[in-house]
Amino acid sequence: MAERITKAGRNLLAKHQGDETHCKIDKFVLALIPGQNPADVIDPDRGLPPANQVVHEQDVTRDGYLAPDMVTYSLYMDAKTGPFTFNTIYTVSTVNSNTVMQIITVPDTPKIADDPGNSVRGQPMVRNAILVYDDAAAITNVSIEAEAWQWDFEDATETIKGFIEIATQTEVNAGTDHQRAVTPKTLKSRLASFTRNATETVKGFLEIATQTEANGGTDDTKAITPKKLNSRTATESRRGVAEVATQAEADTGTDDSRIVTPKKLWSILTSKFARIDQRPTFSKGILLGDDKLFFNISSNNDYIRYGDGDNTYHLVADGDDADYEDTGNANLKLGGIQLGSGAKVTGVSDSATSTSKTTLATSYAVDVARDDGTRQATESTRGQAEIATQAEVNAGTTHTRIVTPKTLASRLASWAAGLFKSAAYLDAGQYDGQVALIGSPVTDGQTAVIVAAGSNANGNYRIWSDGYKEQWGICGSIDPGGSITFLLPIAYSLGDSTLTALPVGHGTSSNPLGISGRASNTSVTLYNRGSVSQIVNSYWTSTGF
Numbered sequence: 380m381a382e383r384i385t386k387a388g389r390n391l392l393a394k395h396q397g398d399e400t401h402c403k404i405d406k407f408v409l410a411l412i413p414g415q416n417p418a419d420v421i422d423p424d425r426g427l428p429p430a431n432q433v434v435h436e437q438d439v440t441r442d443g444y445l446a447p448d449m450v451t452y453s454l455y456m457d458a459k460t461g462p463f464t465f466n467t468i469y470t471v472s473t474v475n476s477n478t479v480m481q482i483i484t485v486p487d488t489p490k491i492a493d494d495p496g497n498s499v500r501g502q503p504m505v506r507n508a509i510l511v512y513d514d515a516a517a518i519t520n521v522s523i524e525a526e527a528w529q530w531d532f533e534d535a536t537e538t539i540k541g542f543i544e545i546a547t548q549t550e551v552n553a554g555t556d557h558q559r560a561v562t563p564k565t566l567k568s569r570l571a572s573f574t575r576n577a578t579e580t581v582k583g584f585l586e587i588a589t590q591t592e593a594n595g596g597t598d599d600t601k602a603i604t605p606k607k608l609n610s611r612t613a614t615e616s617r618r619g620v621a622e623v624a625t626q627a628e629a630d631t632g633t634d635d636s637r638i639v640t641p642k643k644l645w646s647i648l649t650s651k652f653a654r655i656d657q658r659p660t661f662s663k664g665i666l667l668g669d670d671k672l673f674f675n676i677s678s679n680n681d682y683i684r685y686g687d688g689d690n691t692y693h694l695v696a697d698g699d700d701a702d703y704e705d706t707g708n709a710n711l712k713l714g715g716i717q718l719g720s721g722a723k724v725t726g727v728s729d730s731a732t733s734t735s736k737t738t739l740a741t742s743y744a745v746d747v748a749r750d751d752g753t754r755q756a757t758e759s760t761r762g763q764a765e766i767a768t769q770a771e772v773n774a775g776t777t778h779t780r781i782v783t784p785k786t787l788a789s790r791l792a793s794w795a796a797g798l799f800k801s802a803a804y805l806d807a808g809q810y811d812g813q814v815a816l817i818g819s820p821v822t823d824g825q826t827a828v829i830v831a832a833g834s835n836a837n838g839n840y841r842i843w844s845d846g847y848k849e850q851w852g853i854c855g856s857i858d859p860g861g862s863i864t865f866l867l868p869i870a871y872s873l874g875d876s877t878l879t880a881l882p883v884g885h886g887t888s889s890n891p892l893g894i895s896g897r898a899s900n901t902s903v904t905l906y907n908r909g910s911v912s913q914i915v916n917s918y919w920t921s922t923g924f
Contacts, residue, residue, distance in 0.1 A: 381484045383421040388480035401520035407454040408469040409435040417484040434463040443525030444516035452508045458501030461492030470508045840868040851920040857907040864904040871900045876923025882914045
């Protein structure tokens with residue numbers, strides 16, 4: 380960009396300064412000069428351009444002095460001005476025969492104007508021209524400081540004060556324009572039409588749920604406040620918030636709205652259902668049909684006895700009652716356990732390994748036997764045993780652990796898979812622990828099985844479990860005295876193999892058909908030994924390892 384006071388402008392300023400009169404600069408002229416470079420030095424003798432290059436003329440909007448020797452002139456063009464493009468700005472004194480006072484060159488600059496038919500909104504534009512000349516403010520009679528009125532005529536932004544246009548209702552509703560202002564009226568109209576509800580993916584309006592709606596738990600369009608969430612209590616049919624009961628409330632057992640924790644439940648159980656050992660004190664028989672249950676307590680004998688014909692059940696029987704023999708033909712059973720004929724329970728024991736038939740095990744002894752495994756199960760003793768690992772089942776050496784269906788199935792599967800191996804495994808020397816197979820160095824003449832069979836373009840084959848291979852097929856024609864070579868369906872692992880060939884047909888007595896051949900690891904060659912007839916097809920078989 381370049382700017383310069385013209386020679387005519389300087390002369391006019393000097394004349395007014397000498398005459399002590401005022402020079403009025405009152406007009407802007409905008410022009411588009413073809414081929415102009417804005418960086419070029421401006422010719423001080425330039426005047427106004429031809430009329431066809433002038434794109435806009437407008438009076439000075441404002442003037443003011445920045446300093447005694449510096450005056451600024453401002454041009455404000457609203458959104459309706461234009462459209463046009465300019466690259467030169469002229470300040471003119473119309474009262475002095477349209478004298479060009481100053482010229483400013485700029486890059487080609489478009490001025491956009493309103494065009495409702497094409498949905499184009501114009502933009503305001505401001506351009507300033509600063510005149511620097513000795514005592515410029517006094518010569519031009521500009522007595523107002525520019526700071527008193529001047530502001531940035533450019534578009535307002537978030538950080539710059541400036542001009543801004545009021546948005547239309549359509550632009551407010553669209554919500555995409557970031558250069559125009561929303562008025563209270565257009566905002567109210569927009570809010571009145573704003574009916575979009577909020578969802579999981581869309582921002583919008585949201586209504587607060589009532590307590591009934593919060594408790595119902597089915598409405599997915601309203602918001603639950605902390606207060607209503609706290610008021611949603613848990614019931615038998617509704618999930619919600621609940622308080623933990625105190626120990627006193629848990630012990631009372633009347634509150635149906637609070638939660639009992641495992642700790643408080645255990646406290647209730649241990650306090651209400653604690654075991655109390657107490658011996659009965661009655662000393663009379665209880666009539667049970669024709670039989671009686673007797674209990675007696677004295678300083679020398681304590682017993683409970685049930686007369687049941689030939690069977691008498693004794694419990695803690697130490698007495699010598701004359702009417703009932705304490706050690707008669709009796710079967711003592713406790714919890715379904717037969718203690719033996721005529722046995723008497725003489726005491727209790729905490730031992731988990733006791734074998735006495737007259738001593739009862741305490742609950743402690745039972746717990747020890749159950750939890751600590753002190754009574755190992757054997758072929759003749761009931762007890763506890765651990766489950767064997769898969770490795771222990773596979774090894775087959777432990778006699779104190781249990782085999783489960785899962786570990787048994789896995790062992791049987793691996794055992795069955797190892798009964799037979801294909802010839803490929805035997806070729807690799809893997810014989811240990813396998814069923815004996817015929818032809819193998821370790822089979823010792825036992826039975827072999829077919830492990831593979833198939834065919835391809837070269838013929839048919841069959842592989843036995845000891846590695847023995849059988850191959851056969853039909854070859855093409857062979858000219859008299861000629862031969863044919865073709866690949867075997869599969870290769871032999873060892874060099875030795877047999878070959879048998881038979882031509883289709885037998886010729887005549889004067890011209891018999893004859894064929895011979897040899898086989899390698901991978902191919903067969905057949906020869907026509909006749910000298911007259913062509914062998915059309917030949918059957919062949921080959922065997923080997």
